Amino acid sequence: MPRRIEWVYGWLLLTPALFLLFAFTHVPAVKTVVDSFFSTARGARPSTFVGLDNYRLLMEDPVFWQVFSNNVWYALITIPVSIALAIVMALWVDGKLTGRGFVRMAYFAPTVLPLIAVANIWMFFYTPGFGLIDQIRSLFGGAQVNWLGDPDLVLGAVIVVAIWKEAGFFMIFYLAALQSIPPSLREAAAIEGASRWTFFRRVTFPLLMPTTLFVSINAVINSVRLVDHIFVMTEGGPDNHSSLLLFYIYETAFKFWDTAYAATLTVVVLAILSVLAIGQFYLVDKKVHYR
Amino acid sequence: MSALDASNGAAAAAPPARFDVDRALNTAGAWALGILWFLPLIYAVWTAIHPGEFATRFELFAPLTVENFVNAWTAAPFARYFLNTVLLVTFILAGQFVLCTLAAYAFARFRFPGSSVLFTLVLLQLLVMPDILIVENYATMRMLGLVDTIVAIGLPYVASGFGIFLLRQTFMTVPKELEEAARVEGAGPIGVLWKVYVPLAKPTYLAYGLVSVSHHWNNFLWPLIITNSVETRPVTVGLSIFSAVDQGIDWSIITAATLMTSGPLLIAFLLFQRQFVQSFMRAGIK
Numbered sequence: 001m002p003r004r005i006e007w008v009y010g011w012l013l014l015t016p017a018l019f020l021l022f023a024f025t026h027v028p029a030v031k032t033v034v035d036s037f038f039s040t041a042r043g044a045r046p047s048t049f050v051g052l053d054n055y056r057l058l059m060e061d062p063v064f065w066q067v068f069s070n071n072v073w074y075a076l077i078t079i080p081v082s083i084a085l086a087i088v089m090a091l092w093v094d095g096k097l098t099g100r101g102f103v104r105m106a107y108f109a110p111t112v113l114p115l116i117a118v119a120n121i122w123m124f125f126y127t128p129g130f131g132l133i134d135q136i137r138s139l140f141g142g143a144q145v146n147w148l149g150d151p152d153l154v155l156g157a158v159i160v161v162a163i164w165k166e167a168g169f170f171m172i173f174y175l176a177a178l179q180s181i182p183p184s185l186r187e188a189a190a191i192e193g194a195s196r197w198t199f200f201r202r203v204t205f206p207l208l209m210p211t212t213l214f215v216s217i218n219a220v221i222n223s224v225r226l227v228d229h230i231f232v233m234t235e236g237g238p239d240n241h242s243s244l245l246l247f248y249i250y251e252t253a254f255k256f257w258d259t260a261y262a263a264t265l266t267v268v269v270l271a272i273l274s275v276l277a278i279g280q281f282y283l284v285d286k287k288v289h290y291r
Numbered sequence: 292m293s294a295l296d297a298s299n300g301a302a303a304a305a306p307p308a309r310f311d312v313d314r315a316l317n318t319a320g321a322w323a324l325g326i327l328w329f330l331p332l333i334y335a336v337w338t339a340i341h342p343g344e345f346a347t348r349f350e351l352f353a354p355l356t357v358e359n360f361v362n363a364w365t366a367a368p369f370a371r372y373f374l375n376t377v378l379l380v381t382f383i384l385a386g387q388f389v390l391c392t393l394a395a396y397a398f399a400r401f402r403f404p405g406s407s408v409l410f411t412l413v414l415l416q417l418l419v420m421p422d423i424l425i426v427e428n429y430a431t432m433r434m435l436g437l438v439d440t441i442v443a444i445g446l447p448y449v450a451s452g453f454g455i456f457l458l459r460q461t462f463m464t465v466p467k468e469l470e471e472a473a474r475v476e477g478a479g480p481i482g483v484l485w486k487v488y489v490p491l492a493k494p495t496y497l498a499y500g501l502v503s504v505s506h507h508w509n510n511f512l513w514p515l516i517i518t519n520s521v522e523t524r525p526v527t528v529g530l531s532i533f534s535a536v537d538q539g540i541d542w543s544i545i546t547a548a549t550l551m552t553s554g555p556l557l558i559a560f561l562l563f564q565r566q567f568v569q570s571f572m573r574a575g576i577k
Contacts, residue, residue, distance in 0.1 A: 011405035017394035020450035028427030106325035
């Protein structure tokens with residue numbers, strides 16, 4: 001094919017996808033940054049350039065810092081725990097196991113269910129007094145606990161749901177990776193007399209590194225994205241103790257209709273995500289090559 | 292061979308058959324975690340198929356009922372919500388298949404200036420997702436007059452960076468000879484795509500399709516923002532309104548509604564469990 005025609009074909013094939021991609025991802029991303037330097041238009045007052053005012057507001061907003069620290073804890077606990085659980089699940093399901101089909105299905109089922117729907121079920125688990133958790137606790141003489149109403153407990157309660165939802169999803173990727181490890185390695189290790197733990201630590205885990213990189217980037221993104229259960233279970237409460245960044249953006253934009261401030265919050269989230277994803281890539285990538 | 296087996300067997304049987312503690316512990320652990328993971332679902336089923344007073348009382352021979360499902364179904368326009376979700380998912384999937392196929396084909400087999408920059412921009416969408424850009428996308432939809440339409444729920448997701456990437460990787464593995472053979476027979480670039488690439492990528496389409504359908508069936512935040520009427524709401528939003536507004540509704544009905552909304556996906560998952568798992572695996576492998 002003549003080169004010019006090839007160019008035209010390439011561009012033509014791309015046009016529809018790129019048009020939508022730009023319209024709903026790249027242009028809005030840039031516009032978010034621009035809007036964060038303007039004030040929100042209200043009634044007769046049009047939006048005006050306010051420089052860094054929105055960012056100054058952000059620095060002084062106690063709710064933002066509360067939500068920010070919630071989200072940091074949410075990520076710090078959800079990511080390692082769900083990845084560790086995913087590896088354990090994958091090892092179990094990959095090995096010889098009675099009833100492997102059921103166990104694998106049980107691990108994976110939360111992934112296909114709507115988070116908003118399962119949040120309803122979890123909410124009932126947490127109901128003080130009548131909920132399943134309190135019923136089990138009462139068998140051992142535990143007192144009634146208001147899991148979703150106590151500022152110290154609510155974030156933990158929300159984190160448990162996120163881990164439950166995510167671990168089985170990540171397990172799939174580890175399962176795929178485990179199945180691509182040649183069995184000869186295990187045989188060689190067995191001849192050398194390596195214990196199972198040594199084999200895991202020295203062979204399996206390093207070989208899973210690329211998967212861990214992929215999964216952890218996904219997990220970071222999910223720690224921002226997975227907020228559906230907040231809507232059903234707590235609505236960010238009590239007193240913003242279970243609010244997360246994306247939920248706060250939603251509240252700011254669609255409950256308080258302060259779109260400029262919501263844009264500012266979005267910029268912060270996008271900046272954090274980019275830094276983390278790039279950082280993770282370099283950090284883990286080095287380790288992958290080192291092995 | 293059989294003699295060898297026999298002698299091996301004798302050798303293995305020589306030490307008294309030892310109970311494999313390690314394996315038993317692992318099996319027990321795997322099952323304990325599996326049951327724990329399944330508990331919310333078992334519990335939901337229990338509550339949904341028994342009368343309200345057994346929601347927190349567990350008696351083996353509690354009477355069964357379908358009343359909760361009937362009540363939930365009639366208490367809110369779930370039929371309409373289901374229709375909306377099905378329309379939405381179909382629209383997104385059809386759009387994604389067409390647009391992502393064309394774009395992936397361009398990236399995989401055509402050389403043109405700017406392709407690597409554009410491909411980077413496509414991959415960027417994996418990080419900067421429409422899910423986060425809700426404020427600006429809402430403004431765009433309002434400008435276009437599309438607020439509260441099913442098209443508006445789906446449009447931001449149609450050009451999927453993930454789909455383009457996945458199909459490009461698949462197309463790159465197609466041998467060039469096949470393409471040349473089709474060319475000799477007189478097929479143009481689109482003919483080649485349709486006759487050679489698309490049929491060979493069928494497993495990828497299935498994998499991507501399952502991932503996409505389950506993702507958009509479950510999606511909540513964007514549909515919540517962009518819809519405000521019964522005619523457009525997908526089941527996830529319908530369910531959240533149903534369980535939030537009427538605090539007086541009892542738990543059995545809410546869990547019945549919950550199971551109903553997840554039902555089609557759950558049944559599909561149980562029936563096609565293997566394909567589901569393999570699809571997600573395939574979609575994850577780079």
